[in-house]
Every structure is written in structure tokens, then in C-alpha cells.
Amino acid sequence: MAVLSRLIQAPAAVRIGPGVAAELPGILADQRISASGRLAVAISEGSGTQLREQLAGDLPADVGWFTVSRASLDAAVDLADRVRADKAPYDTLVAIGGGKVIDAAKYAAARLGMPLVAVATNLAHDGVCSPVATLENDAGTGSYGVPNPIGVVIDLDLIRQAPPRFVRSGIGEALSNLCALADWELSHRETGEPIDGLAAAMARTAAEAILHHPGTIDDAGFLGVLANGLVLSGQAMAVAGTSRPSSGACHEISHAIDQLFPKQAAQHGEQCGVGAVFATHLRGEHALAAEMAAVLTRHELPVTPGDLGLDIDQFADAVTYAPHTRPGRFTILEHLDLSRSRIDDAVKGYVATYAR
Template sequence: MPVLTRLIPSPVVVDIRRGAVAGLARLLADQRISSSGRIAIAVSDGSGALLHERLAPELPGADWFPVAGGTIDAAVTLADAMRGKHYDAVVGLGGGKIIDATKYAAARVGLPLVAVATNLSHDGICSPVSTLDNDNGRGSYGVPGPIAVVVDLDLVQEAPARYVRAGIGDALSNLSALADWELSHRETGERIDGLAAAMARSAGEAVLRHPGGIGDDAFLTVLAEGLVLSGIAMSISGDTRPSSGACHEISHAFDLLFPQRAAAHGEQCGLGAAFAMHLRGAREESALIAQVLRRHGLPVLPEEIGFTPEEFVEVVGYAPQTRPGRYTILEHLDLSASEIRDAYADYAKTISS
């Protein structure tokens, strides 16, 4: 009988520690990503200047490109600027917006990407998806995952604490997304990739159960590893299913309905996950997620991010339209506005008791 296996798309190296960014040049050479040192480095057009000044002496063969945010236009501009210059690789150095723009640009010019994350705001640091703003709001674009991931805990702790909290919400939302995937499997026959589900669940559970906080290196390491595992799970599955269900539909609805007021992606996903768990009757799981969100300073009620209950009812009602064809607890229940209103009142009472 033949032995069957499959190749798993994953980074050749994942380096999570304090001072990791100081070893970037050695990592590129040792892993044969760029022996010549001819690389393009994308940074933000604001705080990226400080990183440029700090790292430029160690990377003399690099060209530096400031990127004006996480938009499709910025990503295309970066790709055009790099085209034809014979780089070995592209380095995205910054937060989620810079890495997403750089992933798209690297795919456009056919170069491997090294993701150097300066914060832990979401699982995009290792995912095969670039989420970019466009003329119609925001879109998700399939791209190759990074060839290497570097997370410097010194830089993570220098960033605003809100970014770490957002990453916690995104990691915890895996648990709700997986429950939606299992629901779809039962109701529609959608196939579940067991390995992708196991990795996404391990990531969410590790963050849920860890006793540490955002000032704790051990907790930050677990969070960073969880976000990397979530990204690999999506690569294995071939879509965002392991980490995106009703929780993300709710977040995308916030973004589309209230683009000027939307909170951080991970904050919205965490809130959406706790509410979605309540909708499916998993009250203990919902309460536990809400408890952990609160412990880390994340919102569990829409009022805590500046939205009224009535606006939240509108968001939940609109959410299924953000992912046509995806089956979650929202599509399954198909609640009316009054039913959502009653469910939210019950949720708010349950998690506050």
C-alpha cells in the first residue's frame, strides 16, 4: 500500500523572541533567502523611519520603500517600484497593514516574502491572505504565505497595548469559527480539514487558557505562535475557514456599515465570537471567552467600542452579506431584527451576571 502524504505550506523559519530583528541579516543569509543581501524592505511612511535608521547599517544591500498604509493602491505602487530590480526577497517590516500590503506586492512581482511583525494585532502575519482597503471598502486577496516570520518581542512591547489586545481577540475567535465550520459540516456537508482545524483550535485554546498577560513574555510568545499557527491553518485549508466564521462576518459588517467608527479588527472579532457562541447555545463557552476578553482589557459589549445595542442589531443582521456562501450560526438561525435584539439582551445579561 502506498504511503500518502501532503506538503504543508509553511515558513522555513519562525523566530519569536526579544531582539529577533537584530538577527535579520544573518537569518536571510543562513536560510539562503538572500545570500547577496539584495532585498526590498517595506516599512510604514511614519514610524518605519526609525526602523530604517536602526537597521540600515546591518543591511547595506537593501532598498527601503515607505508604504502609505494598507490599501490596494499602496500595494500596487510598492510592486511597481520593485519591479525589474532583481531582488532576492521582500521584507515587510511593521504592523498588519504594512505586512498585508507587502504580501500582495510580493505576490505581484513573484518574490518570496519575509514578514517581520512589530505588533501582534491579527493572524495576517502568516496567512495566505492580504486584507486591503479599496474603492468599495475592503477586500481579501489570496497570496502566498511568507517564507519566514520574525516577531521581535521588544518591538511588540513598544507598540500600543491595544494592538496586542486585538491579536488576542483574533486568536480567540478561532474557537467560534471552528464551531461554525462544524455546524456547516453537519448542515450542508461542507468538508472539514482536520489538520487545519486542529492547528486553529490549538492556537485559540492556548491563548484562552494561558494565565499570563500582555506584559508577560511567555504569554506574548504563545500569542505570536498562535497567530502563526492560525495563518498556517488557513494555508492548509486553502481558505480562511479555520479562523473566520460569524465572528468575522460581524467584524466585516462593522467595517462596512460604520467605516469611520469601526474598532480594531481583533476587538470586533472577539466580541463577535463571544456573541456567536451565545447564539449557538454554548453559554459556558461564551462566558469563558467574554471573561478572558475582559481580563485582557478587550470589549465584550458593543457599547464598549462606541456602538449602541440597536447599531449592533443592525450589524448582526447585515453580517451574512459580507461573506456570501459561508454558512455560520447567523445563516443557520436567520434571525429577524427583533430576534437579534432579544438575543443580544440575553447575551448582555448572561455575561454580566
């Protein structure tokens, strides 16, 4: 009997746990990752200085350090240009920081044709192990396909040093997979879009682990579950070859908020969490929506537009505009194709249900 299988792009090394940043030199010495040991390291302009002092002793003395100012297309291109212009022949790019640094470095590494090792210092979203770089551009924010990181290191001791809001944001991001998967199933039924069952299983495992875990971000066990879940969520996108397993109406709404109200935009995961509960409520899955809202509330995350600093009209504007952020993607928003008056009613009903 023939054995059927497929090749999956995955990191050569994944390390999650307390103190694992100390293992970074050994990971980077793996010749599958860095053949020459010549490393370019990207850090943020702010907290990156402290991280450099904290980790420099564990890295080779001839490491090249490069700062990243923001998660923008221009900043990512600039990073690539500076690494290329340096006289040192680097063969691996290491990104140490939050999502902004890692996303800019992912794009820069792709531009340079280098492998990337992502060392996460917060758990704000699932980009640490995804084949997508989310970057600001002249039109707002865009998602760019890039190779998956070849190595992922999440030191839970470093994670504990991050502002709690940046860690909680990852909870909303992981939980929103439930909305994304429901939208994918809906598209499969209505449009015939194929579903990758393995990718869906990975994304669902990540979400349900958070949905049912009784711990908080103060618990090492919960942090480990969240970190593993975000890695699984990002890897699900690599398996599927699309962001579908982790991005549905929830992300459309978040991107719409970013574009329409950039000065009021909250953390990506915070907005995705609210968008996911709203879309689940809109779908008529009220028991699941209530369960998701309870998890967000327990972790001190936003649940209603007001919690995000938006009024009802602003959130309705975002829901109305949301389908334009991902043309061609079919979610509950495209399926219902509600008029503005019905969207207004839906948002009011949602707020009335979940206002604290």
C-alpha cells in the same frame, strides 16, 4: 504498507523570541529565501522611520527602502510598481511593521512574483503568517489570496514597544478561532462542507493556548504563546486552503462593522473577539461564551457593543448585514437566519448578560 502524506506550504524560517530581529541578516542570507541578497524593504510612513534606524545596521547597505501609506489595494499596487520601477534587481521583499504594512507587502510580493519575509512589530492579528491579504478597496474591505510568507520573524522586544491595544487585539483574534471552528463544524453537519482536521487542530491549539493561559501581555511567556498562536492560526489557513479555520460569524460581524461604521471601527481583533462571544452565546454555548468573555475582560478587551463604541441598534445592523460580507460562507448566522426583530432581541439579551 504505503506511507501517505501531503505537502504543506510553510515558511522556510520562523523565529519568535526576544531580540531575534538581530538574526534577520542570517535568515535573509539563506539562499532558499534570497538568492542574490538584493532586498526591498517595506515600512510604514510613521513608525517605520524609527524601525529603519533601529534595524538598518543589521541589513546590507544596498537595501532598497519603500514606505507604505495604508493597507489598501491601491497602496499595495503602488508598492509593487515602485519596487519594479527601481533599477536595482531585487529578489526578495521584506515587510517590517504591523498588519497594514505586511498585508500590503504580501499582495505586492504576489504581484511581483517575489518571496516575502514578514517581520512583525505588533500582534494585532494572525496575518503575519497567513495566505490572505486584507486590504481596503472601493467597495470597503476585501480579502485576497496570496502566497504565504517564506520567512516570519517576531521579535518580542519590538512587540513590547507597540501600543498595548495592538497587542491585546491579537488575543481577540486568536480566541475567535473557537467561533470559526464551531461554524465550520456546523457547516460540515448541515451542508456537507469538508473539514481539514489538521488545520482545525492547529487553529484550536492557538485559541485554547490563549483561553487557558493565566499570563498578561506584560509577561514574556504569554507574549511568546500569543505570537506562536497567531503564527499557527495563520498557518492553519494555508493548510486548509481557506480562511475557514480562523474566520466564521465573528469575522463576518467584524467586516460588517468596518463597512457600515468605518469611522467607529475598532481594532480588527477587538471586533472579532466581541463577534466570537456573541456568536457563541447565540449558538447556546453559554459556558464557553462566558469563559471567552472572562478572558477578554481580564485582558482589557471589549466584550459588548458599547465597549466598541456601538449602540445596540448599530450592532444589530452589523449582525444583520454580516452574512453579506462573505457570500457562500455558512455560519451560525446563516443557519439561524434570524429576522431583524429576533436579532434585536438576541443583541439585547447578550448585552444584558455581559454588560459590565
